[in-house]
Amino acid sequence: MSLRTLASFAVAIFLGLIAVLMVRGVIASQKPAAAQTAAMTPVVVAVTPIERGVELKPAMLKTVNYPNDAVPAGSFRSADLLVGKDVPARTAVRSLAANEPVLAAKLSGAENKTNLSNTLAKGMRAVSIPSSDVVAVGGFALPGDHVDILLTRTVGKGETETTVTQVLAENSLVLGIDQMSDQEADKPQVSKAVTVQVTPEQAQAISLGQSVGAVSLMLRSSTDVDALGRKVTTVADLVEPGARKAAPVRRPAARTGPSPSGMTEVKVTRGVETSGYSVRAF
Template identity: 40%
Template sequence: GAQRDTVVVAAMPLKFGDPLSADKLREIPWPAGAVPAGAFKTTKEALAGEGTRQALQTISANEPILTSKITGPGQRATLSAVLGEGMKAVSIRVNDVLGVAGFVFPGDRVDVLLTRTARGDGGADQSFVDVLLQSMKVLAVDQVADESKDSPTVVKSVT
C-alpha cells in the first residue's frame, strides 16, 4: 500500500566507459519516499540531451543509475568527469613496492606517505615517515580507470 515511484536501473552490468542506451537501462517501481538523490525516473530522462552518456564507474545490474555515476550528455568518461568541483588529480610514480605489488586498483582508498632521510647530529642518517594524505581515492592505475579491474599488475603510476 506504499506510494510508488519509478527509478532507472542498469539492465545489465556496466563498466567504466560503457555508453548508456535504452537496451542497457530499465525502469523499476521504487518506494516514493526513498528515491536516491540524483536518480532518474524515466529512461528517456536518463538518455536526454545531445550525445551519449557513459558510465564513470562500475554499475551492477539492477543498481540505480545516478547522475554521479555517469557523464553528462556528450561527455567522455575521463578523469576530469570523475573529479568533483574544486578537486585535483595527481599522479605519483610507483614501483612494485610502492604500488603494493600491483594490488591497488581504481576505486581503492589509500594513504599517501612521505619517507625522508635526514643526517642526525651524530652524522648517522635517520629516516622519517610523514602521513601527507589519508583515505585518498585511487582514480586510475597507469592508464586504467575501470574500477572493475581485479587482476594485480605492477604499474608505473597511480593517480
C-alpha cells in the first residue's frame, strides 16, 4: 500500500472522529433543553393591552411557557378556557398590559358581569361618599389611591359647644370615582361620589357621620401606611399655647383732690390710653 493511500485513510479516520465528537456534543446540549421544556407550564397572557370592560377575543390572547415554580395563581393553561366555542363570554374587570398573565381575579364571572363586588377584599365593604372638588381632594383622589376619611361636626351645647374633626377610617382604598373604577386613570376628576373600601364598622360610622356633619377625604402618599397620631382635633388645638392675647386690663379711675374752683380731675385708663375728665366735687 502506497504512502499516499495510508495518508488518505488517516485523514478520513481523523475527520470521522471529529464528526462523532460534534454529534455527541449536540445531543448532550439538547438534553438539558428538553428537561427544561418539560419543567415549563403554559400560561395565557394578553397579546396587546386590554382595557377594563372589554370582552375577551381569541386574537387578544396567546400562550407563553412559565417555569413551574413561577406560574401565577389563578392563571389559565389554554385560551380555549376563556374564548372557547362553548365557554361563556368573559370581560376584563381590570386593565391588562401586554404580555401580562390573564388571571381569574381580573375577569368577570361566567355570567359576564363586571361587578365591583368581585374586587372587594374578604370581609370588607364598599361605601360611597357624596363628593365635591373639596371632599375628593380637588379630584386628585383616583381609583387605586388610599385616603383617610374625616368627619367634622359640632358637639356640646351652650357654652360647651365646639367643633371637632375626627378620623373615621385610615388608609382606605379608593375603589371608584362615580362609575369609573379604572386604576390606570391618571387625570384629576371632580365627581359626585367616591366609593371606598372599609370595614363593616367603618362603613356604619361613615354612614352616620354623613347625617351629623361633613365628611371629607385626606389623600395619602402611595408609600405611607402609618397610623395617624391624632384621632380627634378640636378648636382649642388650633391655637398654640401662649398664643392667645391677654384681655386689656381696665384700671380703676384715678381720682385727684378738688381744685380751687370746686372741680375734681378724674383720669380714666382704657387699655393703654389714659383720658382726663373734670367733674364737680360734691
